[in-house]
Amino acid sequence: MNTVTLKQNLIKFQSIIALAAMCIALSLLSDRFLTPENTWNVMRQISVNVIISVGMTLVILTGGIDLSVGSILALAGAVTAGMLKFGAEFTDANLYIGFTLLGALIGGTLTGTLLGWFNGFTITRFKVPPFVATLAMLTIARGLTMLWTGGFPITGLGDNMAFIGTGWLLGIPMPVWISAIIVLAAVVLTNQTMLGRHIYAIGGNETAARLSGLKIKRIKTIVYSIAGALAGIGGIIVTSRLDSAQPNAGFGFELDSIAAVVIGGTSLSGGKxxxxxxVQGALIIGILNNGLVLLNVSPFWQQVIKGFVILLAVVIEKFNSKEE
Structure with missing residues (x-):
């Protein structure tokens, strides 16, 4: 194997190498790291980030960014909890509508989808930069969450709702099943469908994609809608796991999501x-968080370390791009 081939393989498998090195180091530093209980704990913890990061990957592949996923997650979770517990009451018409669990889940997912669609609509129709449009949605969705909940948690959602976030099926936690199904669907979407090829084409060269006849606006709107829907599903899982819809849920989730995407090798400029x-990036972030907790590292230092890891990942990605 020559030097060029070795370098290409190192670039290709850098995430796996980093993940393996981290696991080896943490297993030596803490005897609690490789226990079955901690392994499933890590898998449960990263499930929501994996789901959100799948949507973020699609957005970044088009050359965009979505800073609103944490707030959309909070609002979707709150809507789900509110529909399930309180239903919808129309006092003027003397009408009350109750919702089944399925109805509430659909309502929460549609909430995320609608907000994602609005992001895409704003970006494509009014030429608002994705950073600005989704930053505005971050504030809008957080404000709507506070209005919906009145600033107080919505609790006591029942055992059926709790099963989504805390239950087990065939010896595997439900959040892991949900995230695995979403990852599988996303892999098929990006590798086997026309939409997936168009997403890569737009991120690689939007001008060429437009001249080739691709409907850029429609594709981007679909991508942001998918990202919103996945944030909504993440919100449902978080709400289920806590048995509570917290108004401040999702703070910082956009950072972990972007970190997972970048560490996983996706180019911030799109198309790659x-x-x-x-998924590998989300595993690295999750294991890093878990390991720092097991080692009793201060939460403040955890943020510092995580920030440096993200910065290092971006620097490596830029360096690899120049090498190619």
Whole structure:
């Protein structure tokens, strides 16, 4: 194997190498790291980030960014909890509508989808930069969450709702099943469908994609809608796991999501990256968080370390791009 081939393989498998090195180091530093209980704990913890990061990957592949996923997650979770517990009451018409669990889940997911669609509509129709449009949605969705909940948690959602976030099926936690199904669907979408090829084409060269006849606005709107829907599903899982819809849920989730995507090798300029790379990035972030907790590292230092890891990942990505 020559030097060029070795360098290409190191670049290709850098996420896996980093993940393996981290696992080895943490297993030596803490005897609690490789226990079955901690392994499933890590898998449960990263499930929501994996789901959100799948949507973020699609957005970044088009050359965009979505800073609103944490707030959309909070609002979707609150809407789900509110529909399930309180239903909808129309006092003027003397009408009350109750919702089943399925109805509430659909309502929460549609809430995320609608907000994601609005992001895409704003970006494509009014030419608002994605950073600005989604930053505005971050504030809008957080404000709507506070209005919906009155600033107080919505609790006592029942055992059926709790099963989504805390239950087990065939010896595997439900959040892991949900995230695995979403990852599989996203892999098929990006690798086997026309939409997936168009997403890569737009991120690679939007001008060429437009001249080729691709409907850029429609595709971007679909991508942001998917990202919103996945944030909504993440919100449902978080709400289920806590048995409570917290008004401040989702703070910082956009940072972990972007970190997973970048660490997984997706280019911030778009057109390059994979879903499985993002899963590896989410694993690295999750294991890093878990390991720092096991080692009793201060939460403040955890943020510092995580920030440096993200910065290092971006620097490596830029360096690799120049090498190619």
């Amino acid at each position: 990256g994979t879903i499985m790379g993002t």
